Amino acid sequence: MGKVFILVNCPSERSNSAGDRRPRRDLKARWDDMTETRRSVPWTRQTRAFTRRHVQQLRRNKLLVVLAVGWPVLWYFLTMAFFIEDVPAGDLQYVKAANGISYGLFGAFTVTVAVFAGEFARDLESDRYRKLRAMPVSPTADLTGRFVAGMALGAISYLVTILAAVAHGGRFDLLAMDATAVAALVAVLVATFVLFCVIAMALAMLLALVITKPEHMTTIAVVVVLMAFYLTGFNGVTPGMIADDPTFINYVPNSLATRMQLAAWAGADDVAFMTPPAVPLSFEYGGLLVGYTVGLAAVAVGIMRRFAYGGDP
Amino acid sequence: MTTETTTEAENGTEREQSRQPILEARDVEKGFGNGNVLEGLDLTVEAGELLTVMGPNGVGKSVFLSCLAGSTDPAVGSIELFDGRSPTEAQSMTSVMLQGRSIDPDLTGRENLQFYGDLHPRATEDWREIATRLELEDDLDRPAREYSGGMARKLELTIALSVDAELYLLDEPTAELDLTTIQTVHDLLFEYRRAGKTILLTSHAPLDARIADRIAFVRDGRLVATAPPQTLLDDLPPVVRIRGDVPPESAFLGARVFQRGDEIRGFLRGADELETVRETVERDRDHDRGRERKRATVELDSPSYTDLFNYYTAVQTARDDSEGS
Incomplete structure (x- = not known):
């Protein structure tokens, strides 16, 4: 004889709490009450749900893990082996540190773009948003959840590359600084890193709209990031490789953020190798970077609202 | 009280x-x-x-x-x-x-x-x-x-x-x-x-x-x-079931018939059309004289939910179209 299951919390019992089995007296009042209470899950819990989902996806994506950890470290060592020569002995440790930071950001940029573009394009293509639109879900919770997951992987990529540079002899003068200076530096590093990831996220979402094949997205993301990296002279670290006037690298988001972070870490006087143009350490450049971030974050929110949660065309 | x-x-x-x-x-x-x-x-x-x-x-x-x-x-x-x-x-x-x-x-x-x-x-x-x-x-x-x-x-x-x-x-x-x-x-x-x-x-x-x-x-x-399902079933036109032959579709409502296993099913305008369908099937068989064929049965049957689905999704459309034209 087959098993007979009884639904333990059958809605009949749940909806008439405390054993109240009387007929519902006033449906309208009940509906009013229901719409007033528990309209949606709190934004933070929604964000956490999206973050956890993306972390779970990333954990199973071996290609992305390799991309996060191996890719920037590989580029760091290739650069040090084949592109760096004739550096005075005393400067080599700073060059290694500069390349560590540069490729750390490069890795974070690649991972954030690949994660964002791939997963967003996949959700769009599989029409998963049709289900999400049918639920009381906040588009910004979705966006923030994705961003936090992508940034977490980006941070791992960044830190692993910095650690590789330290192991290779790169010198980061963090220990020689006093507490206030360290706090200020960490604030600048975190701020520029977060802004960098926001820029990557917005770029990724634009890519996902244009390229509707999620299976090609990681490759395309890597190509786009490599193009941005080389066209801006290794994210602005080697302006000498740009034939024309390199001033624009202080205004393009990826090179601006990298140069700002390097200059903050090493000190404006110790980064002569990436001048001219002058290092962008003024408030104006900070404002420009914040402007980029706000503008591109608005673009990302707009894309999410319009193309994911805006309904079928 | x-x-x-x-x-x-x-x-x-x-x-x-x-x-x-x-x-x-x-x-x-x-x-x-x-x-x-x-x-x-x-x-x-x-x-x-x-x-x-x-x-x-x-x-x-x-x-x-x-x-x-x-x-x-x-x-x-x-x-x-x-x-x-x-x-x-x-x-x-x-x-x-x-x-x-x-x-x-x-x-x-x-x-x-x-x-x-x-x-x-x-x-x-x-x-x-x-x-x-x-x-x-x-x-x-x-x-x-x-x-x-x-x-x-x-x-x-x-x-x-x-x-x-x-x-x-x-x-x-x-x-x-x-x-x-x-x-x-x-x-x-x-x-x-x-x-x-x-x-x-x-x-x-x-x-x-x-x-x-x-x-x-x-x-x-x-x-x-x-x-309600029973009302829709009650309102269906008579359902005819034919075994042993494939009648011309034109004999049925909406000019549509449906195969279910070894039988053909279709709808009639009224139960009195059953004889007409029988005659059509027989006439059709006369044309095929000389070929060994099993005896065909043509009879009314109770409508099923499949009939209901077929009627409202296929027959009624064809019926409306033909009556409209």
Whole structure:
């Protein structure tokens, strides 16, 4: 004889709490009450749900893990082996540190773009948003959840590359600084890193709209990031490789953020190798970077609202 | 005495409430570039009702369900739920299953349940019992990309039914399921209906017609018939069953016949046409004299749910077209 299951919390019992089995007296009042209470899950819990989902996806994506950890470290060592020569002995440790930071950001940029573009394009293509639109879900919770997951992987990529540079002899003068200076530096590093990831996220979402094949997205993301990296002279670290006037690298988001972070870490006087143009350490450049971030974050929110949660065309 | 009066009043109220619309869609139109999918669809669903929306593939059932759920905006028309609320405003009280659209293949079944459960304000822990009844619990820790179509359907159903909603919108919940599981799903839906929940499901499976309080047939983006199943069956034209021969389609209503196993079925304008069909079959056989053939039987038969589906999705269209022309 087959098993007979009884639904333990059958809605009949749940909806008439405390054993109240009387007929519902006033449906309208009940509906009013229901719409007033528990309209949606709190934004933070929604964000956490999206973050956890993306972390779970990333954990199973071996290609992305390799991309996060191996890719920037590989580029760091290739650069040090084949592109760096004739550096005075005393400067080599700073060059290694500069390349560590540069490729750390490069890795974070690649991972954030690949994660964002791939997963967003996949959700769009599989029409998963049709289900999400049918639920009381906040588009910004979705966006923030994705961003936090992508940034977490980006941070791992960044830190692993910095650690590789330290192991290779790169010198980061963090220990020689006093507490206030360290706090200020960490604030600048975190701020520029977060802004960098926001820029990557917005770029990724634009890519996902244009390229509707999620299976090609990681490759395309890597190509786009490599193009941005080389066209801006290794994210602005080697302006000498740009034939024309390199001033624009202080205004393009990826090179601006990298140069700002390097200059903050090493000190404006110790980064002569990436001048001219002058290092962008003024408030104006900070404002420009914040402007980029706000503008591109608005673009990302707009894309999410319009193309994911805006309904079928 | 007082108790009796109260009970009568309560029963009266309950009857009145059972007629209270929970959903009203008026003149809903929606297109996707190549013309309209929905062409002015009207539908009212009453509180506590189990309504099956039926129609062949591609008539817009899923699009209509998406409109009701607030997932797709209708181009024209209005949709009100729960006494004047828009689909978006009503989302906390509805639970939606959209076929093949929700499962994330990169997550396990359990992770999918957790993700959607974390996003709905009325999600419950009932998924454990539902997954057990649908015999899905042993596969919950496998990646969803390894699921068969039927398993994915079970997972989508578990996600939708584990929400304590007032209205369930289920898009082809029994598609790709085996007969035993379909029976389990029907039992679950009966339990929800008994609990006072309202269920609207779409289907093109005659099995799902059986469980409905009311069926609504959609064709060409419009509602063409809606009534309790027995009423629709009673209103069907006479059904004729032919064994041992393939008669000309022109002898039947709408010039359409349907094969079911070893028999051909069709509809007549009236029972008195049975003789005409018999004569047609015999005349047809006379032409084939000399060939060894079994004796044909032509008789009236009780209509089935498959007949009901065939009539409203294929015959009535052809009949309307021919009578219109």
